[in-house]
Amino acid sequence: MVDEIKIVGVVGAGTMGMGICEVAAANGCKVLVHDINETFAQQAHEAMAGRLKKRVIKGKITQDQADDITKAVKVVKSLDAFQVCDLVVEAVVENLDVKKQLFQQLEQLVSENALLATNTSSISVTAIAAALQSPSRLFGLHFFNPAPVMKLVEIIKGLKTEETHVQMAKRLCKQWKKIPVVAQSTPGFIVNRVARPYYGEALKLYQEQMASIIHLDTVLSKAAGFRMGPFALMDLIGIDVNFAVSQTVYREMYNDPRYKPSLIQGEMVHANQLGRKTDEGFYPYGETAKKAKPDYLHSDAQFDRFTVPDDMTFLSRMFSEFEYDQRQWQGDKIIISGCQLVMSNGMTAKQVEKKDGMPTCLVDLSFDYMKAECLSLAFSPKVDVFMKNRIVALINHIGKDVLECPDQPGMIANRTIAMLINEAADAVFNGVCSEDDVDLAMKYGVNYPKGLLAFAEEIGWQHVADTLEHLQHWFGDDRYRLSPYVRSQL
Ligand SMILES: NC(=O)c1ccc[n+]([C@@H]2O[C@H](COP(=O)([O-])OP(=O)(O)OC[C@H]3O[C@@H](n4cnc5c(N)ncnc54)[C@H](O)[C@@H]3O)[C@@H](O)[C@H]2O)c1
Numbered sequence: 001m002v003d004e005i006k007i008v009g010v011v012g013a014g015t016m017g018m019g020i021c022e023v024a025a026a027n028g029c030k031v032l033v034h035d036i037n038e039t040f041a042q043q044a045h046e047a048m049a050g051r052l053k054k055r056v057i058k059g060k061i062t063q064d065q066a067d068d069i070t071k072a073v074k075v076v077k078s079l080d081a082f083q084v085c086d087l088v089v090e091a092v093v094e095n096l097d098v099k100k101q102l103f104q105q106l107e108q109l110v111s112e113n114a115l116l117a118t119n120t121s122s123i124s125v126t127a128i129a130a131a132l133q134s135p136s137r138l139f140g141l142h143f144f145n146p147a148p149v150m151k152l153v154e155i156i157k158g159l160k161t162e163e164t165h166v167q168m169a170k171r172l173c174k175q176w177k178k179i180p181v182v183a184q185s186t187p188g189f190i191v192n193r194v195a196r197p198y199y200g201e202a203l204k205l206y207q208e209q210m211a212s213i214i215h216l217d218t219v220l221s222k223a224a225g226f227r228m229g230p231f232a233l234m235d236l237i238g239i240d241v242n243f244a245v246s247q248t249v250y251r252e253m254y255n256d257p258r259y260k261p262s263l264i265q266g267e268m269v270h271a272n273q274l275g276r277k278t279d280e281g282f283y284p285y286g287e288t289a290k291k292a293k294p295d296y297l298h299s300d301a302q303f304d305r306f307t308v309p310d311d312m313t314f315l316s317r318m319f320s321e322f323e324y325d326q327r328q329w330q331g332d333k334i335i336i337s338g339c340q341l342v343m344s345n346g347m348t349a350k351q352v353e354k355k356d357g358m359p360t361c362l363v364d365l366s367f368d369y370m371k372a373e374c375l376s377l378a379f380s381p382k383v384d385v386f387m388k389n390r391i392v393a394l395i396n397h398i399g400k401d402v403l404e405c406p407d408q409p410g411m412i413a414n415r416t417i418a419m420l421i422n423e424a425a426d427a428v429f430n431g432v433c434s435e436d437d438v439d440l441a442m443k444y445g446v447n448y449p450k451g452l453l454a455f456a457e458e459i460g461w462q463h464v465a466d467t468l469e470h471l472q473h474w475f476g477d478d479r480y481r482l483s484p485y486v487r488s489q490l
Pocket of ligand 1: 011012013014016017034035036037040090091092093094095098102120121122143145
């Protein structure tokens with residue numbers, strides 16, 4: 001194996017290929033790029049120079065840096081030029097046969113010490129490697145789009161991948177200022193597997209008529225703290241692309257109900273309503289499109305004294321600005337005008353009201369209640385208009401919007417986050433990746449505000465387990481079964 005990667009070959013000059021060229025060139029490597037369509041490769045090289053120019057204008061890089069990167073990347077007509085490469089990264093069309101054929105050709109061409117990597121996002125690295133005489137040479141180097149911007153790279157170990165190659169790939173990613181995580185070759189690797197419930201639960205909630213699309217998106221972004229709501233995100237990714245990944249993961253997981261694709265998504269694809277690229281997805285786009293608005297509750301009602309727990313809790317912290325305020329009493333829970341405010345743990349507000357003998361307002365989960373722009377609430381039957389108005393007024397007073405959702409178990413964000421945590425936990429339980437790597441992957445691959453396992457520690461594993469067990473009981477669906485990893489944390 002080579003000691004240092006100096007010359008990199010990239011096959012495929014599409015979105016990912018050119019992004020990878022730029023990353024390698026910006027970090028001191030010489031890069032050769034080859035595409036089956038040479039004219040396209042030349043145009044892609046010019047387009048890269050154009051993008052770099054824009055970064056110079058924005059003051060992000062200097063003209064010299066842009067020139068150096070552009071000059072370091074050379075388009076080559078034939079794969080024969082790759083003989084000098086220390087590493088070849090494949091970023092051609094997502095097709096197993098094409099990739100196999102290409103690596104068979106590359107294996108004959110490059111030096112026996114050179115490393116071979118695939119940027120596949122969904123094909124088994126083991127299956128691609130099986131075409132090689134030395135399958136131990138191949139590993140996955142899964143960049144995220146846009147490669148020059150996104151920090152995460154998943155290094156994928158096929159069944160026969162040599163460990164020293166994985167270590168070399170890790171060092172290289174760090175040299176390229178990326179954050180590497182290591183995953184076994186399994187469906188969806190880390191990010192595309194663990195993120196499935198973000199779309200899957202949102203689609204299921206919509207199908208169950210829990211709330212409108214804009215309501216669900218607003219709860220998950222402005223209340224929970226995800227950067228983008230799942231429906232807006234699916235419109236951006238392409239509903240067909242997202243549906244294809246969901247179907248692949250479901251099929252390759254042998255129809256595990258956790259990954260079951262949505263009928264709604266299938267219908268959207270049938271209608272060619274694919275998101276931004278067709279000007280219509282879950283939202284309308286185009287010039288005349290109107291922006292949807294959620295139905296916030298507002299109240300100007302006066303509120304007087306309310307009670308908060310003596311010890312600040314994850315939820316009550318958001319009232320900390322009232323800390324020395326005479327309007328606040330100390331007690332053992334948050335009580336506003338005779339109604340208790342509790343975090344949803346998978347029970348309905350009605351069930352909690354019955355258990356505690358008190359009118360109940362459930363608050364949906366947020367990664368950080370202090371930062372949340374909005375709170376999502378569900379009320380039990382005994383919460384009257386007077387109580388409701390005072391609760392809404394108090395929350396409006398601390399600068400947050402309020403959305404009311406129907407009293408269904410787990411609410412919206414709590415149900416989604418519990419499922420995401422369960423998925424992250426299960427990936428670790430099944431040896432896909434380490435605890436540290438699953439948290440890094442979701443933070444840097446899809447910009448989650450916190451690592452999922454770290455967040456479970458913060459809110460308590462019991463909360464996650466309770467939520468999932470209530471959901472499993474309510475729906476009678478194995479989809480919500482607890483990962484043994486979650487159970488082991490209790
Ligand atoms: N687009 C993404 O968001 C993304 C993210 C991560 C990984 N990936 C993976 O990266 C790979 C490339 O994706 P992309 O989005 O850049 O695709 P793309 O369609 O933009 O580019 C693919 C390029 O490969 C070329 N090509 C096809 N067959 C070839 C061959 N035999 N030899 C040489 N060139 C060939 C095509 O001409 C095309 O220019 C796929 O495996 C994909 O799954 C994509």
